[in-house]
Each structure stands twice: as C-alpha cells, then as structure tokens.
Amino acid sequence: MLIGHQPKEFLLAVEALTVSFDGFKAVNDLSFYVEENEIRVIIGPNGAGKTTVLDLICGKTKATAGSIQFRGKELTKLRENEIVKAGVGRKFQRPTVFEPLSVRDNVLLALNGDRSPRFALWARETPDERARLEEILLTIRLGAERDRRAADLSHGQKQWLEIGMLLIQDPELLMLDEPVAGMSVSERAKTAELLNRIIKDRSVLVIEHDMKFVEDIAHKVTVLHQGQVLSEGSMEHVKNDPKVIEVYLGH
Numbered sequence: 001m002l003i004g005h006q007p008k009e010f011l012l013a014v015e016a017l018t019v020s021f022d023g024f025k026a027v028n029d030l031s032f033y034v035e036e037n038e039i040r041v042i043i044g045p046n047g048a049g050k051t052t053v054l055d056l057i058c059g060k061t062k063a064t065a066g067s068i069q070f071r072g073k074e075l076t077k078l079r080e081n082e083i084v085k086a087g088v089g090r091k092f093q094r095p096t097v098f099e100p101l102s103v104r105d106n107v108l109l110a111l112n113g114d115r116s117p118r119f120a121l122w123a124r125e126t127p128d129e130r131a132r133l134e135e136i137l138l139t140i141r142l143g144a145e146r147d148r149r150a151a152d153l154s155h156g157q158k159q160w161l162e163i164g165m166l167l168i169q170d171p172e173l174l175m176l177d178e179p180v181a182g183m184s185v186s187e188r189a190k191t192a193e194l195l196n197r198i199i200k201d202r203s204v205l206v207i208e209h210d211m212k213f214v215e216d217i218a219h220k221v222t223v224l225h226q227g228q229v230l231s232e233g234s235m236e237h238v239k240n241d242p243k244v245i246e247v248y249l250g251h
Contacts, residue, residue, distance in 0.1 A: 010069075011036050011203050012057070012173060017066035019056060026052045028227035030066070034173070037199050041206045041214045043238075044224035045248050050207045053224070054175050057205075058090040059083045070173065089171030091179065097161050099151035103142050106150050107133055110165035132168065139197065140164040141190060156180075156187030160194065167198060174198070175205045180213050192216035211239075211249075223248065 012034040019027045027049045034040045042050050055061035057068055059080040068075040075083050097106050111129060125133060137143045140160040145153065150161060159179055166174055179195075180188045188210065195204055195217050208214050214221065214235060221238045223231040225248070231241040238244050 010034060011038070011071065012205070013067070013069040014053075014057070015067045015069075017053075017056060017068060018064045019052060019061060020064045026227050027056065027063075030224075030228060032222050032229060032232065034203050034205060037201075037203060038219045039195060039199055039204045039206065039217050040220050040222060041208055041218040042222050042224060043208060043211075043214060043248065044230070047226075048224040049227035050224055051177055052227075054090060054177055054205070054207065057083075057175065058088060084169075084171075087170075087172035088175065089166040089169060089173070090175045090177075091159075091162050091166055092177055097150040097158055097165070099149065101150060102147050103150060103153070103161055104133065104137065104146040106161055107136055107164050107168050111168045136164045136168050139167065140194065154187070156183040156191070159183065159187075159191070163194065163198075170201075172202050173205060174202055177207045178209065179206065180208065180210055188213050189216070 010033040014033070015031045017027055017030040018025060030049070030053065032040075042053065044050055052061060056063050057075065059075065059078060059082075063076050066076070070086055070088060073086055075086070075088070078086065098109065101109070108125060111125065111133065134143070137146050140163055142157060142160060142164065145157065150158065153161060163174075163176070163179070180191050183191065192213055195206070198204070206217065218235050220233065221235050222229055223238050223241075223244050230247065231238045231244045239249060
C-alpha cells in the first residue's frame with residue numbers, strides 16, 4: 001500500500017478491494033495502482049482471483065468492499081456501460097467478433113457502438129472516422145485483410161481484430177485476459193509489439209500465463225495468490241522472489 005498518495009497520480013487506483021462468493025473471498029483486501037502509459041501484467045496460479053479482478057474493474061462483478069478509482073472516478077458505483085464510457089475497455093479470453101462480417105465492418109460496428117451486425121449494412125462513416133478506421137487496421141496488422149470475413153482469420157488475427165474493436169473506441173485503460181493463449185510463437189511476438197506500440201495513448205492491464213510474453217511486455221508485474229498480492233515489481237524482481245517461486249513459478 002502506498003502511503004500519503006493522491007489517487008489522481010494514478011490512472012487506476014484499486015484499494016482494499018474485496019469480493020466474497022458464499023463466504024469465500026475470491027479477492028481479499030487487494031490494493032494496486034496503475035500509472036499512465038503503463039503495461040501492468042497480473043500473474044498467479046489458477047484460482048488466484050485474476051479474472052475476478054478484471055470483472056470487478058469493468059463492473060461485471062460488484063465488490064463486497066473497497067474502492068476502484070479510475071481518473072479519480074469511483075467505478076464500484078457505476079454500471080458496466082458507464083464504466084466503458086468512462087474509458088475502460090475489456091477483452092475477454094475468447095474473441096467475440098462477428099464472423100460473417102468483414103474485418104473492416106467489425107471495426108466499424110465497434111466505432112459506432114452498435115453491436116448489431118445489420119448495422120454494418122447501412123453504416124456510413126465520416127472522413128475522420130474512415131481515417132481512424134484505416135489507422136486502427138494498420139495498427140493491428142490487418143490492413144491487407146480489411147475485406148476478408150472475420151471467420152477466415154487465424155486465431156491470432158481474430159484476437160488482434162478484437163483488440164482493434166476496442167482501440168477504435170479509444171479507451172484509456174485496455175484490459176486483456178490471456179491475449180496470446182492459443183497463438184503461434186510468431187503471433188505472440190507480434191502481439192507483444194502491438195501492445196508496446198498502443199501504450200503511447202493508454203495503459204494496458206493484462207492477465208497472462210505465458211512468462212516469455214510477460215517478459216516482453218510488462219513494465220510491472222503483480223503476482224496474485226488467494227486473492228491477495230503475493231509480490232509486485234519488475235519481472236526480474238518477481239521471478240526471483242522465493243514466495244513466487246514456491247507458489248507459482250516452481251510448478
């Protein structure tokens with residue numbers, strides 16, 4: 001816990017966060033802080049509470065106690081759609097793209113905030129939106145695939161498309177749950193490069209098991225165990241922490 005800080009110094013300030021399910025504390029008095037333009041990775045054994053933390057931040061799960069402040073705004077009081085409007089974007093483990101539609105139309109749907117596929121049939125973007133759309137397609141390495149059906153993309157490309165669908169909404173905090181699961185080595189490297197590029201304008205909070213990928217992207221690593229912070233710091237620090245080796249990395 002940082003003493004005497006002002007929450008506005010941080011993009012995200014999670015303090016004394018707790019959630020109980022039938023008496024079981026999945027997250028227990030958890031505190032951590034994410035700065036501007038930071039890639040923070042949360043690691044830990046299965047059941048440590050990692051995904052639950054993202055659920056709490058995005059409002060999918062309501063906290064039993066504690067505070068989540070984003071740019072000084074208390075998120076625990078807001079609904080999921082209000083948290084999205086505040087600037088928090090979340091990508092789940094499985095891609096949720098519209099497979100019959102083209103790559104371009106998937107991003108266009110996300111830009112307009114209408115998740116109904118028929119919207120893409122008559123949507124027309126402004127010149128500024130078109131430029132933004134092209135910029136996102138190039139950023140996620142799908143410029144040449146813009147007219148392909150999403151169904152025909154590789155698993156890794158579908159993951160990038162979904163990241164693009166979040167980026168077009170311009171969140172200040174992007175949360176990704178195991179973004180490289182199932183990817184090839186080449187796709188994992190390209191995803192690391194993508195995340196390192198997009199933090200010029202935002203912070204990224206990632207849950208991941210792939211330690212090589214974590215080393216490639218993390219500015220700071222938070223290790224969770226039984227819903228609490230076991231260790232925190234650089235990847236070098238946490239991977240040499242005897243407590244982390246014992247409960248996680250030594251397995």
